[in-house]
């Protein structure tokens with residue numbers, strides 16, 4: 001059988017996390033239309049009769065690193081260069097033109113000597129199409145595959161290619177009987193990620209980069225309800241106001257969307273006690 005570690009790399013918003021969730025058929029990593037949704041390396045296991053893959057989803061590298069959150073995030077993707085990686089999937093978004101950020105991401109990928117697959121994502125969108133501007137990359141990669149991560153098209157070809165380039169090897173982890181393919185995140189952290197995802201989806205563009213979520217309590221109550229106590233922590237009072245929203249509408253919407261998703265995922269009733277607090281230095285303590 002084949003086995004190995006496969007890193008998914010690409011600039012923000014190319015669809016890396018969508019790809020991983022849909023390759024696994026299981027949500028392990030959060031996605032949103034805002035860049036740098038993923039904040040840390042996420043490891044998850046895929047297995048079939050051909051072998052085992054440990055996928056690593058990575059944060060999209062920001063071109064300009066001015067804010068303290070990006071300063072903490074970018075090195076996490078760069079650290080992959082020093083990890084054991086057997087193959088790389090480089091994801092590009094043909095609907096956006098190349099830019100400085102793309103070059104920075106490609107610069108990271110060029111440092112890998114391992115086999116590299118170029119995955120051209122969002123093939124479901126026909127226009128705009130900047131593929132001619134990316135085409136030169138084909139020469140640098142072992143294979144190019146056009147996919148739609150969202151609509152799961154050609155993901156089977158992508159998996160075929162990954163297995164083709166992976167070395168022969170034994171299983172890396174015991175995958176059977178696990179409740180989730182996620183390998184490096186506990187359930188409290190995952191719940192926090194789902195809440196953060198909803199905040200990303202509902203809030204105005206700049207607000208997500210000012211916040212983090214802490215889950216303090218997850219407890220099964222007598223009436224079989226799962227009680228979750230969580231805090232959204234943000235860096236300034238004005239952001240706190242936006243997160244709470246007029247008459248508390250925003251926080252309610254975030255909590256409700258997170259509750260719905262977690263109820264479906266766990267098949268049980270959930271209550272989320274969600275509050276917002278200000279801590280100007282949260283990124284020093286929490287990232």
Ligand SMILES: Nc1nc2c(ncn2[C@@H]2O[C@H](COP(=O)(O)OP(=O)(O)OP(=O)(O)O)[C@@H](O)[C@H]2O)c(=O)[nH]1
Pocket residue numbers: 010011012013014015016017018019030031032033034035036037038039058059060061121122123124125147148149150151
């Ligand atoms: N139309 C279309 N949209 C896609 C596709 N794949 C991803 N998206 C959308 O692109 C946006 C970004 O997806 P993510 O999976 O969060 O992107 P990412 O590369 O993980 O982004 P970061 O974590 O910020 O680096 C979301 O709104 C997805 O729904 C696709 O194949 N087609």
Ligand SMILES: [Mg+2]
Pocket residue numbers: 016017018030031037038057058059060
């Ligand atoms: Mg992501």
